[in-house]
Amino acid sequence: xxxxxxxxxxxxxxxxxxxxxxxxxxxxxxxxxxxxxxxxxxxxxxxxxxxxxxxxxxxxxxxxxxxxxxxxxxxxxxxxxxxxxxxxxxxxxxxxxxxxxxxxxxxxxxxxxxxxxx
Amino acid sequence: xxxxxxxxxxxxxxxxxxxxxxxxxxxxxxxxxxxxxxxxxxxxxxxxxxxxxxxxxxxxxxxxxxxxxxxxxxxxxxxxxxxxxxxxxxxxxxxxxxxxxxxxxxxxxxxxxxxxxxxxxxxxxxxxxxxxxxxxxxxxxxxxxxxxxxxxxxxxxxxxxxxxxxxxxxxxxxxxxxxxxxxxxxxxxxxxxxxxxxxxxxxxxxxxxxxxxxxxxxxxxxxxxxxxxxxxxxxxxxxxxxxxxxxxxxxxxxxxxxxxxxxxxxxxxxxxxxxxxxxxxxxxxxxxxxxxxxxxxxxxxxxxxxxxxxxxxxxxxxxxxxxxxxxxxxxxxxxxxxxxxxxxxxxxxxxxxxxxxxxxxxxxxxxxxxxxxxxxxxxxxxxxxxxxxxxxxxxxxxxxxxxxxxxxxxxxxxxxxxxxxxxxxxxxxxxxxxxxxxxxxxxxxxxxxxxxxxxxxxxxxxxxxxxxxxxxxxxxxxxxxxxxxxxxxxxxxxxxxxxxxxxxxx
Numbered sequence: 001x002x003x004x005x006x007x008x009x010x011x012x013x014x015x016x017x018x019x020x021x022x023x024x025x026x027x028x029x030x031x032x033x034x035x036x037x038x039x040x041x042x043x044x045x046x047x048x049x050x051x052x053x054x055x056x057x058x059x060x061x062x063x064x065x066x067x068x069x070x071x072x073x074x075x076x077x078x079x080x081x082x083x084x085x086x087x088x089x090x091x092x093x094x095x096x097x098x099x100x101x102x103x104x105x106x107x108x109x110x111x112x113x114x115x116x117x118x
Numbered sequence: 119x120x121x122x123x124x125x126x127x128x129x130x131x132x133x134x135x136x137x138x139x140x141x142x143x144x145x146x147x148x149x150x151x152x153x154x155x156x157x158x159x160x161x162x163x164x165x166x167x168x169x170x171x172x173x174x175x176x177x178x179x180x181x182x183x184x185x186x187x188x189x190x191x192x193x194x195x196x197x198x199x200x201x202x203x204x205x206x207x208x209x210x211x212x213x214x215x216x217x218x219x220x221x222x223x224x225x226x227x228x229x230x231x232x233x234x235x236x237x238x239x240x241x242x243x244x245x246x247x248x249x250x251x252x253x254x255x256x257x258x259x260x261x262x263x264x265x266x267x268x269x270x271x272x273x274x275x276x277x278x279x280x281x282x283x284x285x286x287x288x289x290x291x292x293x294x295x296x297x298x299x300x301x302x303x304x305x306x307x308x309x310x311x312x313x314x315x316x317x318x319x320x321x322x323x324x325x326x327x328x329x330x331x332x333x334x335x336x337x338x339x340x341x342x343x344x345x346x347x348x349x350x351x352x353x354x355x356x357x358x359x360x361x362x363x364x365x366x367x368x369x370x371x372x373x374x375x376x377x378x379x380x381x382x383x384x385x386x387x388x389x390x391x392x393x394x395x396x397x398x399x400x401x402x403x404x405x406x407x408x409x410x411x412x413x414x415x416x417x418x419x420x421x422x423x424x425x426x427x428x429x430x431x432x433x434x435x436x437x438x439x440x441x442x443x444x445x446x447x448x449x450x451x452x453x454x455x456x457x458x459x460x461x462x463x464x465x466x467x468x469x470x471x472x473x474x475x476x477x478x479x480x481x482x483x484x485x486x487x488x489x490x491x492x493x494x495x496x497x498x499x500x501x502x503x504x505x506x507x508x509x510x511x512x513x514x515x516x517x518x519x520x521x522x523x524x525x526x527x528x529x530x531x532x533x534x535x536x537x538x539x540x541x542x543x544x545x546x547x548x549x550x551x552x553x554x555x556x557x558x559x560x561x562x563x564x565x566x567x568x569x570x571x572x573x574x575x576x577x578x579x580x581x582x583x584x585x586x587x588x589x590x591x592x593x594x595x596x597x598x599x600x601x602x603x604x605x606x607x608x609x610x611x612x613x614x615x616x617x618x619x620x621x622x623x624x
Contacts, residue, residue, distance in 0.1 A: 002563065002564055003563050003564075003565040003566050004159065004160055004161075004306065004309075004563065005159070006155070006156070006159045009565055010565065011565045011566070011568050011569045013568040013569065014568075014569055014571055014572065014576070015576075016547070019579045019580075020578055020579060021578075021579075021580075021583060023578070025575070025578075027517050027550070028514075029537060029539065031536065032535050032536060034496065034529075035461075035496055035499065035500075035510070036512060036514065037454070037457055037458035037461055037462070037512065037525060037527045038525045038526045038527055038537065039517040039526065039539065040514030041515045041516060041518075042514065043584060061513060064503060064508075064510045066499065082541075099548065100547075100548070101547070101548040101549075101550065103539060103541060103550065105539075114495045114496055114499055115495070
C-alpha cells in the first residue's frame with residue numbers, strides 16, 4: 001500500500017532536482033572515518049568534473065581528519081550506490097552517472113588514525 | 119415551616135453514567151458513517167463501542183477541580199522561583215542546553231498532542247473514548263503552557279530561549295520531533311492512538327520524563343521539577359488510555375491484530391529515534407548526572423517494556439520489530455548524537471561542548487565496551503583541534519534520514535565503525551535512511567514520506583538558496599550568542615558573574 005488514505009493520494013517530493021537552481025545533491029562518505037557525523041551533503045553543478053569535486057569541494061571539508069593529508073583521493077576505492085565503481089576523474093558528475101541524491105563512498109584500508117579498533 | 123429535604127447526592131457511578139455515557143445519542147438526520155467518517159478506512163473493526171472501559175471514570179466537573187488546584191500550586195512555585203532568582207541555583211549553566219532543547223523540541227510536541235487528541239475526541243464514535251480524549255487534549259495544552267511559563271523565567275537571563283516557536287517550525291534538529299507528531303497527526307484516529315497514546319505515552323514516556331525530571335531535581339532546577347509534578351498525575355491517566363485503547367482494538371476483532379502490530383513496530387522505532395536526544399541530555403548535558411542512558415534503558419526499556427510485551431503476548435502481540443536493533447544502539451547513540459551536535463553547533467540555538475576529563479571518566483565507566491574504544495579518540499582529537507585554535511565545524515552539513523529526519527549519525531547494528539546507510543528508489547527518485555527500521559516505515563507508505571520537509575535540503579532551495587546568514591535570520595538564531603561552544607559563551611560568563619554576586623561580597 002502506498003498510503004493508507006480515504007481516497008487516492010499522490011504526493012510531490014519536496015527535494016526534486018529542479019528546486020536546486022541548476023545544482024544537485026551528492027553525498028560523499030569516507031568509510032570508517034567517523035569524525036564526520038554523517039556523509040557530507042554537497043550541493044554542486046552536475047557539469048562540475050569529478051576531479052574538481054574531490055579537489056575543491058571534498059578535500060577542504062575533510063581536512064579535520066588526521067588522515068586527510070596522506071590520502072590521495074584519486075587512488076582510493078570508490079563505491080556508487082553500494083557497488084564498486086571506477087570514476088572518470090576528468091568527466092563531469094553527470095557524465096559519471098552521478099544523479100541527484102547519489103551516495104558515493106570511498107575507503108582507505110589500513111589508514112585510520114581515529115579508529116584504532118577498525 | 120419548610121420541610122428540610124435531604125438532597126440526593128449522586129454516586130460516582132451514577133455521575134459517570136450521566137456525565138459521560140449519557141452524553142451520546144444515535145444520529146437520525148445523518149448516518150453514523152457520515153458523522154464519523156474516519157473510523158473505517160484504516161481497516162480496524164469495532165463491533166461494540168460500549169465495551170470501552172474507562173478505569174478512571176473521571177467526569178468533567180471533577181477534572182476541572184483537580185486541574186485548577188494543580189495550576190494554583192504550580193504558579194505559586196513558579197512565582198517563588200522567579201522572585202528568588204531560582205535560575206542561579208542550577209548546578210552549572212551547561213544545564214541550560216537541556217532546557218533549551220526541551221523547550222524548542224518537546225513542548226511544541228505537547229501542543230501537537232493536544233491538537234491530535236482534540237481531533238480524536240471528535241472522530242471516535244464511542245462516548246467514553248470521546249471524553250477521555252477531550253480531557254487528554256486539555257492536559258496536553260496545559261503541559262505545553264506550563265512548560266513555556268516555567269522556562270520563560272530563564273528567557274529573562276539566558277540566550278537560546280527566545281524563539282522556540284520559530285525553532286519548532288524551522289530549526290533542523292526540531293524537525294525530528296515535529297515530523298514525529300506530523301506523522302501521527304496525519305494518520306487515522308486508531309493509528310494516532312497507537313502512536314501517541316500507546317507507543318509514546320505508555321512504552322516510552324518514562325524514558326522521557328523520569329530521567330528528565332530527576333535530572334532537573336539533581337541539577338537544582340525547581341521550575342522544571344514543578345511542571346514535571348504537575349504533569350505526572352495526568353500521565354498516569356494518559357498511559358491508561360493508551361493501554362486501554364490497544365486492548366480494546368485487539369479484543370474487538372482478531373483481524374485487527376496485524377494492523378496493530380504494524381503500528382507498534384513503526385511507532386516504537388520512531389519513538390526510539392526521538393528519544394536519542396534524551397539519552398544525549400542524560401549522558402552529556404546534565405552537569406550532575408542521574409543515571410546513564412544505558413541504565414535508564416535497562417530499567418524502563420528492557421524491564422518495564424519487556425513486561426508489557428509479555429503481558430500483550432496473550433493477544434498475539436510480539437515485541438516491536440526494531441527491538442533488537444534498538445538494544446544494539448544503546449551504548450552508542452548518545453555519543454554519536456553529541457559528537458554531531460558539537461560539530462554542527464554553529465547551527466544550534468543551544469550550546470554544546472567537549473566533555474571534561476572527569477566526564478569522560480564517567481562515560482568510560484558507564485560505557486565500558488564502547489566509550490574508550492570508539493568515542494574517546496574522537497573527543498581527544500576534537501580537543502586537540504580546539505587547543506590549536508582550529509575547532510572543528512563540519513561545513514559539509516548533514517545527510518538526513520527521509521523518515522525520522524535525523525542526521526544519519528547511527529552505525530550499523532553490528533559494526534560500530536561503519537555508518538548505517540540505506541537507500542531505495544521510488545518513482546525514479548532516490549531516498550536515504552538511517553536504519554532498516556526507517557526504511558521499512560517509508561516503504562510501507564512512500565507517498566507519505568516523499569513529502570518530508572528535510573531542512574538541509576530546504577536550506578539550498580528558495581528562499582534561502584544556501585545563504586547561512588539568511589538561514590540564521592530565518593530561524594531567529596543570533597550567531598555568537600545562541601550558538602557555538604559553551605566555552606566562552608555569554609551564558610557561561612553571565613551565569614558565573616551573577617552567581618558570584620549572589621554568593622560573595624565581591
